[in-house]
Amino acid sequence: MLIINNLKASIGGKSILKGISLEVKPGEIHAIMGPNGSGKSTLAAVLAGREFVEVTEGTVTYFGKNLLEMAAEDRAKEGIFLGFQYPIEIPGVSMVNFMKTAVNEHRKHKGLDPLSASDFLKLMRDKKELVEIDSKLANRSVNEGFSGGEKKKNEIFQMAMLDPKLAILDETDSGLDIDALRIVANGVNKLKHPDNSFIVITHYQRLLDYIIPDVVHVLYDGRIVKTAGKELALELEEKGYDWIKKEIENNVEA
Amino acid sequence: MMEKDNDKILSEVTTGEYKYGFYSNIEMDRIPKGLSEEVVRLISFKKNEPEWLLDFRLKSYRHWLTMKMPTWPNLRIPPINYQDIIFYAAPKERKNLKSVDDIDPELRKTFDKLGIPLEEQKHLAGVAVDAVIDSVSIKTTFKETLAEMGIIFCSFSDAVKEYPDLVKRYMGSVVPYTDNFFATLNSAVFSDGSFCYIPKGVRCPMELSTYFRINSANTGQFERTLLIADEESYVSYLEGCTAPSRDENQLHAAIVEIVAEKNAEVKYSTVQNWYPGDKEGKGGVFNFVTKRGMCKGENSKISWTQIETGSAITWKYPSCILRGDNSTGEFYSVAVTNNHQQADTGTKMTHIGKNTKSTVVSKGISAGYGQNSYRGLVKVLKNATNARNYSQCDSLLLGDKCGAHTFPYLEVDNSTSIVEHEATTSKIGEDQIFYCNQRGISTEDAIGLIVNGYAREVINKLPMEFAVEAQKLLQISLEGSVG
Numbered sequence: 001m002l003i004i005n006n007l008k009a010s011i012g013g014k015s016i017l018k019g020i021s022l023e024v025k026p027g028e029i030h031a032i033m034g035p036n037g038s039g040k041s042t043l044a045a046v047l048a049g050r051e052f053v054e055v056t057e058g059t060v061t062y063f064g065k066n067l068l069e070m071a072a073e074d075r076a077k078e079g080i081f082l083g084f085q086y087p088i089e090i091p092g093v094s095m096v097n098f099m100k101t102a103v104n105e106h107r108k109h110k111g112l113d114p115l116s117a118s119d120f121l122k123l124m125r126d127k128k129e130l131v132e133i134d135s136k137l138a139n140r141s142v143n144e145g146f147s148g149g150e151k152k153k154n155e156i157f158q159m160a161m162l163d164p165k166l167a168i169l170d171e172t173d174s175g176l177d178i179d180a181l182r183i184v185a186n187g188v189n190k191l192k193h194p195d196n197s198f199i200v201i202t203h204y205q206r207l208l209d210y211i212i213p214d215v216v217h218v219l220y221d222g223r224i225v226k227t228a229g230k231e232l233a234l235e236l237e238e239k240g241y242d243w244i245k246k247e248i249e250n251n252v253e254a
Numbered sequence: 255m256m257e258k259d260n261d262k263i264l265s266e267v268t269t270g271e272y273k274y275g276f277y278s279n280i281e282m283d284r285i286p287k288g289l290s291e292e293v294v295r296l297i298s299f300k301k302n303e304p305e306w307l308l309d310f311r312l313k314s315y316r317h318w319l320t321m322k323m324p325t326w327p328n329l330r331i332p333p334i335n336y337q338d339i340i341f342y343a344a345p346k347e348r349k350n351l352k353s354v355d356d357i358d359p360e361l362r363k364t365f366d367k368l369g370i371p372l373e374e375q376k377h378l379a380g381v382a383v384d385a386v387i388d389s390v391s392i393k394t395t396f397k398e399t400l401a402e403m404g405i406i407f408c409s410f411s412d413a414v415k416e417y418p419d420l421v422k423r424y425m426g427s428v429v430p431y432t433d434n435f436f437a438t439l440n441s442a443v444f445s446d447g448s449f450c451y452i453p454k455g456v457r458c459p460m461e462l463s464t465y466f467r468i469n470s471a472n473t474g475q476f477e478r479t480l481l482i483a484d485e486e487s488y489v490s491y492l493e494g495c496t497a498p499s500r501d502e503n504q505l506h507a508a509i510v511e512i513v514a515e516k517n518a519e520v521k522y523s524t525v526q527n528w529y530p531g532d533k534e535g536k537g538g539v540f541n542f543v544t545k546r547g548m549c550k551g552e553n554s555k556i557s558w559t560q561i562e563t564g565s566a567i568t569w570k571y572p573s574c575i576l577r578g579d580n581s582t583g584e585f586y587s588v589a590v591t592n593n594h595q596q597a598d599t600g601t602k603m604t605h606i607g608k609n610t611k612s613t614v615v616s617k618g619i620s621a622g623y624g625q626n627s628y629r630g631l632v633k634v635l636k637n638a639t640n641a642r643n644y645s646q647c648d649s650l651l652l653g654d655k656c657g658a659h660t661f662p663y664l665e666v667d668n669s670t671s672i673v674e675h676e677a678t679t680s681k682i683g684e685d686q687i688f689y690c691n692q693r694g695i696s697t698e699d700a701i702g703l704i705v706n707g708y709a710r711e712v713i714n715k716l717p718m719e720f721a722v723e724a725q726k727l728l729q730i731s732l733e734g735s736v737g
């Protein structure tokens with residue numbers, strides 16, 4: 001469903017992504033790991049359509065379409081969901097209102113009528129249960145005054161509401177205690193089916209104890225320097241990122 | 255956040271048009287342009303007024319001649335030529351209207367188009383309307399129903415004829431004819447407006463509202479509203495206003511006076527949507543209004559809520575004089591300036607009685623080249639022991655060519671009082687817009703959501719029936735030149 005080919009991108013003239021190629025097939029879970037600053041969030045931003053990241057080379061094809069030409073809200077309505085590393089607060093806008101607007105925009109895009117108020121509230125209830133989210137969160141303003149963990153759970157809840165084809169979760173696990181981590185992981189596992197895919201960006205391997213990836217990539221300095229099965233995550237955990245760094249430096253010297 | 259992208263995103267929002275800019279071809283009785291003692295007498299004569307009212311007008315006019323337009327507001331106001339304004343324009347054939355059917359069909363159509371049907375049965379249940387076009391009141395709905403409870407709700411002109419004692423007693427008691435340049439002008443030439451009296455112990459069972467429409471060209475609108483809530487009574491009152499789109503500016507200088515007696519409560523809400531001028535700043539209404547409420551009795555309460563989206567220039571400070579002990583004043587405001595609109599608005603809370611309380615929540619929103627100033631005075635007099643004020647004053651900027659300004663003034667003469675002021679300025683975040691985009695919400699809708707979220711505290715104060723309208727209006731008024 002997603003084919004990234006030799007993607008290069010920069011922010012404010014500074015080159016961040018330096019040639020990324022990656023293919024995600026339906027039903028797959030890809031993990032992207034790598035040290036801070038390696039460009040993981042920047043890659044997510046490019047896929048979601050953030051304009052301040054400038055694509056300088058390469059292509060991204062999503063279900064056969066040129067993704068880079070699509071507006072951010074169209075990508076969303078075509079099924080791309082980004083779980084933000086730092087979810088944004090929108091004071092005064094209730095989660096109910098926010099989600100109702102979003103869900104109905106998705107429906108409109110599919111040629112469906114807006115949900116009635118009661119159907120919508122039922123959907124909210126079902127999804128809240130599914131992802132085990134505190135009911136009260138949904139009655140508050142979008143992320144306003146949420147703790148770090150609540151914000152991350154709220155991202156999973158929104159993902160459940162919008163039922164994306166491709167979900168990109170950017171460090172949804174950071175800052176979570178073990179219970180919250182389990183809730184997030186369970187949410188992903190429950191929402192997973194043979195037609196949708198996940199790109200799970202994470203700094204640590206512990207999330208991958210719960211979400212079993214098909215493929216693990218290591219992103220370092222804007223490049224994917226290693227791709228392997230789920231065992232790569234464990235190796236990274238054991239040896240740390242320094243191991244990757246050394247390996248790369250050796251390659252350069254050789 | 256990257257400035258360039260922010261601007262780009264904001265300017266991507268599509269163009270919105272002023273919905274109420276149409277003109278109705280109604281047969282009018284207009285007096286010649288210009289202002290003089292003759293004109294003041296002519297207005298009074300046309301309205302068949304008693305001597306005492308003519309005297310009030312003349313005394314005001316003579317005083318006005320000695321006054322100059324104040325220059326302290328943070329506004330750029332082009333010179334106004336008072337000899338170029340028509341001070342009285344009324345729809346013709348207003349003989350003795352027995353029913354709605356006697357009203358000029360063209361007039362009825364106008365109000366239908368504005369969403370204000372004059373037929374009671376078509377009306378929003380629970381809202382009584384006084385419809386004012388240019389200088390006169392056309393029709394007051396539910397007058398009889400209200401009269402059964404002793405509530406008087408009628409045009410100002412009718413009140414002068416039918417309840418002269420009440421008018422004489424209260425008119426000018428809160429806003430004296432010498433008050434300020436535009437209030438004095440209004441006192442000389444005011445044409446019509448609404449009058450309302452809620453008797454002792456009565457809770458008014460429906461929303462009362464006045465709908466103001468400027469229709470004629472070159473015509474000023476000078477209405478006057480007087481609202482009296484007797485002891486233990488309650489009323490919620492709403493005014494709305496629109497005008498045709500015209501290239502020249504039109505002057506609207508109104509007065510609203512409220513008196514709340516002991517234990518009375520008045521909620522006064524405004525949804526102001528006068529024509530704001532075009533994208534280049536051409537045309538639009540000058541909205542120079544004096545609104546003041548007197549909490550006269552103990553435990554009385556006056557609450558102002560305003561959603562100001564229209565007018566080329568807005569200059570108004572709905573205020574409360576807290577004379578009764580334990581009385582409460584509130585001011586909740588959202589003021590939007592887009593394109594070349596300017597607003598200098600806020601409130602004055604004057605604490606005279608003991609244990610008086612006031613709350614001010616002001617939300618300014620600036621877009622385009624709009625300039626938005628909050629100006630507020632909190633005054634605590636010597637005997638106002640334990641007075642409390644809380645003011646919160648927020649500004650939201652959309653784009654970087656607009657401006658927000660805050661002018662809080664404090665005069666405190668009592669050491670037991672507590673006065674708090676908080677102010678914030680924020681820019682609508684590209685991050686917030688992108689977050690919405692990523693959930694499938696367009697930038698235009700995102701701005702609507704974010705702005706309404708920002709203004710929610712104030713919108714929540716509006717009567718239910720109008721809150722939804724106000725939300726839509728906020729979104730519409732920000733479409734176009736945000737960026």
Ligand SMILES: Nc1ncnc2c1ncn2[C@@H]1O[C@H](COP(=O)(O)OP(=O)(O)O)[C@@H](O)[C@H]1O
Pocket residue numbers: 011012016034035036037038039040041042043052
């Ligand atoms: N908005 C931005 N402006 C300038 N530089 C940025 C911005 N966002 C990220 N960067 C830079 O891009 C590089 C990659 O960052 P990021 O994609 O956030 O890494 P990761 O998510 O892997 O920690 C870093 O050097 C970071 O400083």
Ligand SMILES: [Mg+2]
Pocket residue numbers: 040041042085170171
């Ligand atoms: Mg990151």
